Amino acid sequence: MDPTPDHDPKQSAFSIGLAANKLGADLRVRFVSAVVMVVLSLTGAWIGGIGWALLAATIMAALAFEWGRMIAPKAVDLVPRALIAAVCGLCFVLLPRAYEALAALGFFLTLVRSPREFGYLAMAGSIYLALSGWALAGLRGQDEVGRSLMFGLFAIVWSTDSMAYLVGRVVGGPKLFPIISPNKTWSGSLGGTAAGILAGALYGWLSGTDPLAWALVGWLLAVVSQGGDLLESLAKRYYGVKDASGVIPGHGGVLDRLDGHLAAALAFVAILLVIPGLRAMLT
Numbered sequence: 001m002d003p004t005p006d007h008d009p010k011q012s013a014f015s016i017g018l019a020a021n022k023l024g025a026d027l028r029v030r031f032v033s034a035v036v037m038v039v040l041s042l043t044g045a046w047i048g049g050i051g052w053a054l055l056a057a058t059i060m061a062a063l064a065f066e067w068g069r070m071i072a073p074k075a076v077d078l079v080p081r082a083l084i085a086a087v088c089g090l091c092f093v094l095l096p097r098a099y100e101a102l103a104a105l106g107f108f109l110t111l112v113r114s115p116r117e118f119g120y121l122a123m124a125g126s127i128y129l130a131l132s133g134w135a136l137a138g139l140r141g142q143d144e145v146g147r148s149l150m151f152g153l154f155a156i157v158w159s160t161d162s163m164a165y166l167v168g169r170v171v172g173g174p175k176l177f178p179i180i181s182p183n184k185t186w187s188g189s190l191g192g193t194a195a196g197i198l199a200g201a202l203y204g205w206l207s208g209t210d211p212l213a214w215a216l217v218g219w220l221l222a223v224v225s226q227g228g229d230l231l232e233s234l235a236k237r238y239y240g241v242k243d244a245s246g247v248i249p250g251h252g253g254v255l256d257r258l259d260g261h262l263a264a265a266l267a268f269v270a271i272l273l274v275i276p277g278l279r280a281m282l283t
Contacts, residue, residue, distance in 0.1 A: 053093035056137035060089030062254035066244035092137035132262035135269040159199035164192025196222025228263025
């Protein structure tokens with residue numbers, strides 16, 4: 001039997017160095033992409049009007065393309081559907097409220113495929129994305145109230161996402177739902193939820209509104225945004241894809257990046273409609 005080869009510390013150090021360099025490069029790419037996305041989001045939400053409409057159109061087009069690519073990768077109509085979805089995104093923002101339902105229906109039709117051929121998960125996902133895309137695009141509206149609500153949503157979701165990632169990496173511990181998403185931990189989820197609550201309270205205090213109301217909204221949106229992340233992970237696992245696309249360096253696709261935002265926006269719009277007076281408390 002051949003003797004066991006000697007351990008080469010130089011080779012081990014070289015391998016560790018390569019891994020560290022790769023991790024550092026990946027983190028730099030993720031950071032630069034994140035900064036660009038934050039700047040675009042804040043600028044679009046601040047400007048509103050045509051600025052936010054163009055951003056919404058880009059997001060809706062990407063969602064239609066990526067979702068269609070996920071459930072029907074051989075489809076030849078992905079680009080036309082994405083273009084129609086972009087028009088719907090413009091309509092969400094620029095048309096009067098009376099036409100929003102029609103635009104949402106149009107967006108749904110760009111997403112949906114035959115449930116008999118592609119299954120009912122594809123149908124359920126299309127309905128969910130149509131509603132959440134409408135909520136995310138329409139929440140901003142055309143006034144100062146919409147701007148304030150959108151900035152609050154950003155503060156909560158970004159704090160939740162960042163702290164969940166940081167705490168999960170540093171603390172680790174038991175996995176949250178290893179079958180669906182093997183990297184998420186209970187510690188990360190709890191840390192993200194706490195960050196969402198604190199971000200909501202801080203945003204309420206800085207904006208001169210009700211910190212307690214915003215803290216409660218922060219708790220809800222932090223939990224829901226993490227649920228949206230898990231839903232997208234479940235869909236990707238079901239359809240056997242790693243990322244919705246590779247359009248955002250270091251982050252995958254638009255759907256990968258906005259999964260929590262979409263769920264949080266839908267929940268936010270729902271509670272604003274259901275709870276009278278909440279909008280006034282938050283703005």
